[in-house]
Amino acid sequence: MKKRLIPHGLHILDTKPDEEELVDYLLGVLRIDREYPSLLKLLASCDETDRTDNVEKHPETGSLLKSELEDEAKNVILSIIKKGNVPSYLPDGYNEFVEGIVSNINDSKEAEGLLKALDGKFITPSRGGDPIRDPEVYPTGRAMYAFDPRQIPTVAAETRGQQAAELLINSYREEHGTYPQRVGIVLWGFETLKTGGDTIATILALLGMRIKHQKGAWFKNIEVIPLEVLGRPRIDVTITICGIFRDTLATHIDFINRAIRRVTRLEESPEDNYPRKHYLEDEEELGDLAMARVFGPAPAEYATSMRTMVENGNWEDEEELVESYQDSMKYAYQEGNITESSEAFNRALSRVDLVTQERDNTEYEVTDLDHYYEFLGGLARTIESTRGEKADILVVDSTEEEVQVEGLSQTIRRASRTRLLNPSWIDGMLKHEFHGAQKVQDSLEYLMGFAATTGQVENWLFDEAADKLLFDEEMRERIQENNPYAAVKMGEILLETERRGYWEADEDKIKKLRDLVVKMDAEVE
Structure with missing residues (x-):
C-alpha cells in the first residue's frame, strides 16, 4: 500500500502540484523503464552491494529495500528539481529529462x-493519456487526441499483453492444475487508447498468436505461433466491450474477429485448440454465431442498465441484475455484423473458467468507478448464473514497473485501504465542498456493487467503513458539513448492504446506524 499513488483530492483548473505532490508524481514516472532505466533500478545497482538481486529474489526483505530505494529516489528527485548535487551514476541527459517534465507541468495553461x-x-493539439505512463501529455490546456489506432497494439503493449497472458494462465494452473479453456475479458476503449492495446495483445497471446511486424504497414497482420513453440493449448476467449470501444476502435473489433476466425480454422486437435473445440461443438446449433467472441451493448447504447438498478436499489435478488446485464450485452459483434443473440452470448459465457480486466492507471482504483463492478462484476455474476458455478476473477495490474495479476478480493482490499478507509484520501476529497463527500459516498456504493456481483468484499471492510465514516463523530460531522445528503446516503447504503446479506453486523451496530440515519436525515430537513 505504501508504494501506491493516492490522488490528492480532485483536480482544480490551473492548479499546479506542490513540492510533495510533484516529487510523488515524478517518482511514479521514473520508476518505469523507458528511454532511461527505472530510477529505482539505477539506485539498486549503483553501489558495491548491488541491491537489485535482493529486491527481485527475496520478497521477505525486498519490500523493505524497495521502500528504502523509494526514499532515496525522492531525495534524488528533489536534488534535480532544486538543481542541487546530483549523483554521478545517473545517465547523461537524465537531469534534463526530469527538468523537462517539470517545465512542461509548469507551462500548463488550462484556463x-x-x-x-x-x-x-x-488550440495547439497534443496527445492525451495517463500522465504516469506518458508524461508527454504535459503541458495541459491543449486540444487532446489519442493516437493513430492503426498502431494498436504497440510494441510495448504487445510485450505487456504477452506477460499478462502468461501470468493469467500460470495463476489459474497453480490453483486448479489445468489450463483455463476459456477466459472472459473486459475490453474498454479508454484503456486501449491509454495503454496502446495491452488487452488486445493479451487476447492474441491467449489465442497463441502474435503481431507480424512489417515496416510501414498500415494495418497489423497476425501470425500463428506453432503449438510446438507455444508449448500449451490455445486458450479461447469471450470478450465484452463498451460502446466507446465500439465507436472509437471498430477496426479492432474486425481485427479480433479475424484472429478468432483464423485460429478456429487451424487443422489442430481440439484438445490443443480450445477456440476450435468450442466452435465445432456449437457450429451445428449456432451456425456462424458459434464463432462469435465479441459481445457488447446495442448500437445506440454504451453500457448496461444494471448499474442504474444498483444505484437506485431497484432490485430484489441478484438474478434481476443478471437478467439486466444479459439483456444489455447480448449483441454479438462480428466482422461487419451486429447480431442480437442471447443464445450465443449465454453459450459463450457458460464455458468461461476465468474472468479478467486490466487496471491500467493509478488515478482510478476498482472502487473509484461504477463501471468496474458493472462490467467486471456483471460479467462474473452472469457467468456464475449461466454455468452454475463461479469463475475465478483476476485483475491485471499494469500500473507498476512490472505487470502483475491478483485476485479480485485482494484488489478490492487494497483499493479500500488506499481510498475509502484512508484518512489521507478522505481529507483530500473533503477539500472540495459538496462534491468531495459525494466521491466518498460513491466509493462505498461501488463496494456494495462488487459485493452484489462477485461476493468478494470481505465483511470487515463494511465494519471499517461504518466505524470510520459514520460512527467516528468528528469524521461524520466533517462529511455532513461537506455534503449532508451524502452522509445520509452512506448510512442508507450500509443498511441496504446488511439487509441484502452482504454485511454481517451485530444488532446493536445496526440499531445505532438506523438511529444515526434518522438523526442525520432530520438535520438535513
Whole structure:
C-alpha cells in the first residue's frame, strides 16, 4: 500500500502540484523503464552491494529495500528539481529529462486553453493519456487526441499483453492444475487508447498468436505461433466491450474477429485448440454465431442498465441484475455484423473458467468507478448464473514497473485501504465542498456493487467503513458539513448492504446506524 499513488483530492483548473505532490508524481514516472532505466533500478545497482538481486529474489526483505530505494529516489528527485548535487551514476541527459517534465507541468495553461476554445480560437493539439505512463501529455490546456489506432497494439503493449497472458494462465494452473479453456475479458476503449492495446495483445497471446511486424504497414497482420513453440493449448476467449470501444476502435473489433476466425480454422486437435473445440461443438446449433467472441451493448447504447438498478436499489435478488446485464450485452459483434443473440452470448459465457480486466492507471482504483463492478462484476455474476458455478476473477495490474495479476478480493482490499478507509484520501476529497463527500459516498456504493456481483468484499471492510465514516463523530460531522445528503446516503447504503446479506453486523451496530440515519436525515430537513 505504501508504494501506491493516492490522488490528492480532485483536480482544480490551473492548479499546479506542490513540492510533495510533484516529487510523488515524478517518482511514479521514473520508476518505469523507458528511454532511461527505472530510477529505482539505477539506485539498486549503483553501489558495491548491488541491491537489485535482493529486491527481485527475496520478497521477505525486498519490500523493505524497495521502500528504502523509494526514499532515496525522492531525495534524488528533489536534488534535480532544486538543481542541487546530483549523483554521478545517473545517465547523461537524465537531469534534463526530469527538468523537462517539470517545465512542461509548469507551462500548463488550462484556463487559457478553455477560454480559447470558447472563443473559437486555435488550440495547439497534443496527445492525451495517463500522465504516469506518458508524461508527454504535459503541458495541459491543449486540444487532446489519442493516437493513430492503426498502431494498436504497440510494441510495448504487445510485450505487456504477452506477460499478462502468461501470468493469467500460470495463476489459474497453480490453483486448479489445468489450463483455463476459456477466459472472459473486459475490453474498454479508454484503456486501449491509454495503454496502446495491452488487452488486445493479451487476447492474441491467449489465442497463441502474435503481431507480424512489417515496416510501414498500415494495418497489423497476425501470425500463428506453432503449438510446438507455444508449448500449451490455445486458450479461447469471450470478450465484452463498451460502446466507446465500439465507436472509437471498430477496426479492432474486425481485427479480433479475424484472429478468432483464423485460429478456429487451424487443422489442430481440439484438445490443443480450445477456440476450435468450442466452435465445432456449437457450429451445428449456432451456425456462424458459434464463432462469435465479441459481445457488447446495442448500437445506440454504451453500457448496461444494471448499474442504474444498483444505484437506485431497484432490485430484489441478484438474478434481476443478471437478467439486466444479459439483456444489455447480448449483441454479438462480428466482422461487419451486429447480431442480437442471447443464445450465443449465454453459450459463450457458460464455458468461461476465468474472468479478467486490466487496471491500467493509478488515478482510478476498482472502487473509484461504477463501471468496474458493472462490467467486471456483471460479467462474473452472469457467468456464475449461466454455468452454475463461479469463475475465478483476476485483475491485471499494469500500473507498476512490472505487470502483475491478483485476485479480485485482494484488489478490492487494497483499493479500500488506499481510498475509502484512508484518512489521507478522505481529507483530500473533503477539500472540495459538496462534491468531495459525494466521491466518498460513491466509493462505498461501488463496494456494495462488487459485493452484489462477485461476493468478494470481505465483511470487515463494511465494519471499517461504518466505524470510520459514520460512527467516528468528528469524521461524520466533517462529511455532513461537506455534503449532508451524502452522509445520509452512506448510512442508507450500509443498511441496504446488511439487509441484502452482504454485511454481517451485530444488532446493536445496526440499531445505532438506523438511529444515526434518522438523526442525520432530520438535520438535513
